Amino acid sequence: MNNELSFLQLVLDASPLVQVVMASLLLASLFSWTAIFERHHILNKAVREADAFEERFWSGVNLGDLYRGLDRKHEDLQGMAAVFHAGFREFVRLRDTAGMEPMAVIEGTRRAMRVAMSREMDSLEQYLSFLATVGSTSPYVGLFGTVWGIINAFHALGNVRQATLNLVAPGIAEALIATAMGLFAAIPAVVAYNRFADQVQRLEARYEDFAEEFANILQRQVHLMGEKH
Amino acid sequence: MWALIRRYPLGFGLAAIIHLVLVAVMVFGLDWLHPPKPHRPKVQVVQARLVDARQQRTAHKRQKRMKRRRKAALERQRKLEAARKRKAALERKKRLEAERRRKVLERKKAEIEHRRRLALQRRAAEKKRKAELERKRRLEEKKRREAEAKRKAELERKKKLEAERRRKEAERKRKEAARKRAEAERKKREAELAAQLQGEKEAREREQVIAAIKRKVENNWIRPPSLHGQTLQAKVRVRVGADGSVLAAEVVESSGNPAFDRSATAAVYRADPLPMPSSARLVREFRDFTFIFKPINQ
Numbered sequence: 001m002n003n004e005l006s007f008l009q010l011v012l013d014a015s016p017l018v019q020v021v022m023a024s025l026l027l028a029s030l031f032s033w034t035a036i037f038e039r040h041h042i043l044n045k046a047v048r049e050a051d052a053f054e055e056r057f058w059s060g061v062n063l064g065d066l067y068r069g070l071d072r073k074h075e076d077l078q079g080m081a082a083v084f085h086a087g088f089r090e091f092v093r094l095r096d097t098a099g100m101e102p103m104a105v106i107e108g109t110r111r112a113m114r115v116a117m118s119r120e121m122d123s124l125e126q127y128l129s130f131l132a133t134v135g136s137t138s139p140y141v142g143l144f145g146t147v148w149g150i151i152n153a154f155h156a157l158g159n160v161r162q163a164t165l166n167l168v169a170p171g172i173a174e175a176l177i178a179t180a181m182g183l184f185a186a187i188p189a190v191v192a193y194n195r196f197a198d199q200v201q202r203l204e205a206r207y208e209d210f211a212e213e214f215a216n217i218l219q220r221q222v223h224l225m226g227e228k229h
Numbered sequence: 230m231w232a233l234i235r236r237y238p239l240g241f242g243l244a245a246i247i248h249l250v251l252v253a254v255m256v257f258g259l260d261w262l263h264p265p266k267p268h269r270p271k272v273q274v275v276q277a278r279l280v281d282a283r284q285q286r287t288a289h290k291r292q293k294r295m296k297r298r299r300k301a302a303l304e305r306q307r308k309l310e311a312a313r314k315r316k317a318a319l320e321r322k323k324r325l326e327a328e329r330r331r332k333v334l335e336r337k338k339a340e341i342e343h344r345r346r347l348a349l350q351r352r353a354a355e356k357k358r359k360a361e362l363e364r365k366r367r368l369e370e371k372k373r374r375e376a377e378a379k380r381k382a383e384l385e386r387k388k389k390l391e392a393e394r395r396r397k398e399a400e401r402k403r404k405e406a407a408r409k410r411a412e413a414e415r416k417k418r419e420a421e422l423a424a425q426l427q428g429e430k431e432a433r434e435r436e437q438v439i440a441a442i443k444r445k446v447e448n449n450w451i452r453p454p455s456l457h458g459q460t461l462q463a464k465v466r467v468r469v470g471a472d473g474s475v476l477a478a479e480v481v482e483s484s485g486n487p488a489f490d491r492s493a494t495a496a497v498y499r500a501d502p503l504p505m506p507s508s509a510r511l512v513r514e515f516r517d518f519t520f521i522f523k524p525i526n527q
Contacts (some may be wrong), residue, residue: 007255030244031230036241038233127233185252 010174015152021145022176025138029185030132035127036192043199046079046124050206053080055059057210063088063217079120079203086116087211091218095225102222109218113211119209123198128193135190142182149175319527359360434506438515441504448526450496453488462523465497473502481519493522 011022057080067088074141077085089110094105109154153171158162234241236520263494464482480490505512 026248029471030241030248031233033244033247034233034237037243040238041237043242 007177011176013131013170014149014174014177018145018149018152018175018178021141021148021183024176025145025181025185027143028134028138028141029181029188030130032185032189032192033163035131036188039101039131039192039196043124043196043203046203047179047199049078050080050203053084054210054213057084057214067092076222078123080207082120083113083116083143083211084214087113087218088216095222102219102229106215106219110211110215111164117207117211121200121204128196128200131189131196135186135193138182138185139179139188140182142179145178147227149178162202247453261381278294312410430509432512434508435514438504438511439520442500443520445504446496446522447499449499450524451492452524453492455488456486459486460523461486462520462521463490463493464524465493467497467503468518469503469505469518471512471516473505475501475503496522 011019013150014022070077070085072088074085083193091109092098093106094108150172153168153175156171157168162165273452332417348519461484463480464486466479466481467475480493483490484493505515
């Protein structure tokens with residue numbers, strides 16, 4: 001590689017604005033990769049936990065026991081367990097209230113589960129909007145840096161009598177680095193965003209299905225109790 | 230964002246490593262495209278021959294001696310050669326130097342000459358340019374003055390024409406005004422005359438109509454028998470329709486004799502329809518009028 005066109009030299013020789021653009025893109029890339037790793041970790045954990053919880057739930061365990069087991073550490077419950085916990089707590093409370101209609105009990109339970117579910121969704125979707133923003137804006141930011149750099153290059157070209165390729169090439173190469181950086185920041189962010197959004201949607205569907213099935217079970221129980229009385 | 234890093238520092242570490250690796254590749258690693266050339270070690274190939282040791286020694290000595298001699302001769306020759314060369318080099322150098330100086334001098338001279346000529350040319354050109362400019366300026370000035378004079382004359386002429394036009398216009402206006410005034414005067418007089426004539430005509434008609442009404446009412450008057458040769462008169466107010474039909478008649482100033490008053494109103498009713506003037510203006514006057522009823526043949 002010849003010395004005058006080395007990467008480091010180009011970056012250091014760029015105009016201050018282009019350098020700012022490059023620095024911000026580097027920062028955006030850094031944060032978006034951090035967010036990608038973090039979300040990957042969190043979402044995989046959520047899927048694993050949902051698998052484990054479903055297995056436990058359908059293994060025929062006594063729901064009361066399950067609830068009591070969860071209630072001991074209910075501060076840091078997450079995912080399906082949190083939905084189950086919220087629903088069951090509400091169910092027990094409403095059932096013990098005198099003069100409650102069975103339908104009202106089920107309705108209240110459903111509502112509590114919906115609230116817990118929306119909270120879970122919120123925590124799962126955190127930082128996804130950041131990824132989307134990086135994915136959609138950083139190419140433009142990079143392009144801006146490039147355009148600015150090329151403007152400078154041509155501006156300098158206007159001052160000399162005889163234009164040669166040697167005069168413009170470094171300027172343009174330096175400017176194009178900004179676009180490359182923008183794309184480098186954007187592509188992983190977009191890919192990761194699409195993947196994570198899909199994962200979150202699947203998890204949401206699973207939570208919803210679980211909540212419905214759980215509500216059905218509770219409804220059956222309420223009716224049985226009503227017949228006993 | 231800091232919350233994100235705090236939440237999952239491992240992720241940030243991985244991201245930082247990825248970027249560092251990338252930057253390192255960009256900065257140092259672009260030489261991959263040109264794989265380094267393997268450098269060949271320099272090997273000297275030795276050619277050897279097996280020889281007898283003694284023979285070798287004597288040969289060796291002889292060789293050494295010859296070598297020494299050759300070396301001394303070579304040395305001498307080299308020295309001589311070197312001295313000669315030095316001398317020649319010195320001379321050449323001197324010559325070159327002189328040549329160079331001469332050339333420089335010549336170049337300088339030529340330069341000066343060239344400059345002088347250029348300056349002269351420039352001065353001449355300058356002079357010519359100035360003369361040309363001056364000539365142009367004068368011409369321009371002359372043209373300008375002529376144009377100015379022409380413009381002034383034109384202006385003067387225009388002004389005169391304008392004044393003339395204005396004067397004529399004023400004259401025309403004055404005449405027009407006089408004519409209009411006379412016309413108005415004439416019209417007014419005519420109108421007055423007409424009004425007068427009309428007034429006279431109307432007055433005549435009015436008199437005629439009043440006389441006719443009086444006559445008709447008197448002709449229809451039936452003298453009440455209780456009247457004994459006195460001359461009585463009563464003021465009667467009459468309202469009439471547009472065609473002269475009597476709508477109402479009443480005595481507004483009695484004669485003192487009720488029978489006479491009654492006979493007066495009766496006469497008016499009987500005289501229906503009353504004669505009316507022909508012009509609409511007079512008819513309006515006669516729609517409601519008061520007259521003194523005083524029959525002559527009482």
